[in-house]
Amino acid sequence: MNITFIFFIGLFIALIGVIPPGLLNMTAAKISLKEGHSRGIVFSIGVCAIVVVQTYIAAIFARYLTNHPEVVDVLQRVAFVIFVLITVYFLFIAKSTPTQQITPKIRSKHSRFFQGMVMSAINMFPIPYQAYMTITMASVGWLNFEQISIISYVAGAASGTFVMLYMYIFFFDKIKSKSFTSQKNMNYIIGGITGIISVVTLVNIIKEL
Numbered sequence: 001m002n003i004t005f006i007f008f009i010g011l012f013i014a015l016i017g018v019i020p021p022g023l024l025n026m027t028a029a030k031i032s033l034k035e036g037h038s039r040g041i042v043f044s045i046g047v048c049a050i051v052v053v054q055t056y057i058a059a060i061f062a063r064y065l066t067n068h069p070e071v072v073d074v075l076q077r078v079a080f081v082i083f084v085l086i087t088v089y090f091l092f093i094a095k096s097t098p099t100q101q102i103t104p105k106i107r108s109k110h111s112r113f114f115q116g117m118v119m120s121a122i123n124m125f126p127i128p129y130q131a132y133m134t135i136t137m138a139s140v141g142w143l144n145f146e147q148i149s150i151i152s153y154v155a156g157a158a159s160g161t162f163v164m165l166y167m168y169i170f171f172f173d174k175i176k177s178k179s180f181t182s183q184k185n186m187n188y189i190i191g192g193i194t195g196i197i198s199v200v201t202l203v204n205i206i207k208e209l
Contacts, residue, residue: 003152006143010055010156011163013133016193017126018164024119028165029172031112037169039112044165046116048158051126055157056150058130063145065135076205079132083198090191130157139204 018025024047032040134153137143143153 003148006149006152007156007159009137009142010153011160012156013130013137014051014055014157014160015164017129018161019193022123024116024123025165025168027119028116029168032169033172035112040169041166043112043116044162044169046113047120047165048116048162050117050120051161052154052158054120054124054126055130055154058127059134059145059150059153061127062131062134062138063150065131066138066145076201080198080201080205083194083201087191087195087198090194091188126157136200136204 028040028044028047031043134143138145143149
């Protein structure tokens with residue numbers, strides 16, 4: 001398995017996971033606006049340090065699950081239902097709501113690094129998300145669970161997270177007033193992403209019947 005290909009799989013999947021505005025990317029952008037790009041980048045590095053650990057745990061968990069296909073079958077069906085419900089919610093039910101304003105208070109770069117680590121550690125979504133996506137990639141033959149492949153995937157995931165956080169840092173001041181950053185449009189983006197994941201999951205379930 002080409003480790004460069006695996007690296008870019010991890011990068012792409014992480015990019016998708018961090019696209020929707022959330023606590024981490026919005027905080028990175030606001031720190032950058034108020035204190036400069038360098039502090040926003042330091043915060044992002046702290047976030048990515050925890051992403052490395054979370055993605056590695058997710059990959060190890062996924063490797064365990066692949067050795068227990070009966071568990072994977074159940075999880076795939078549960079995940080399919082969850083993603084369909086999320087898709088329906090964001091496309092048809094979710095209302096446009098104002099984004100909560102976050103006012104950074106910590107000033108030192110070291111504090112920003114640890115703030116990024118703490119906030120990333122609190123956000124546990126990457127573990128189940130990466131575990132599921134890792135299993136999916138393995139099921140289509142795009143990923144295996146050799147140590148070098150896992151390390152390459154983890155490096156890609158951390159890089160993808162940093163790239164998206166940096167994009168928020170770099171472009172937020174320019175795009176914050178644009179229409180496509182409205183909550184309504186972001187709901188559509190999230191719904192579209194989860195809709196695609198739902199289709200992929202359904203195809204995998206059908207193949208295994």
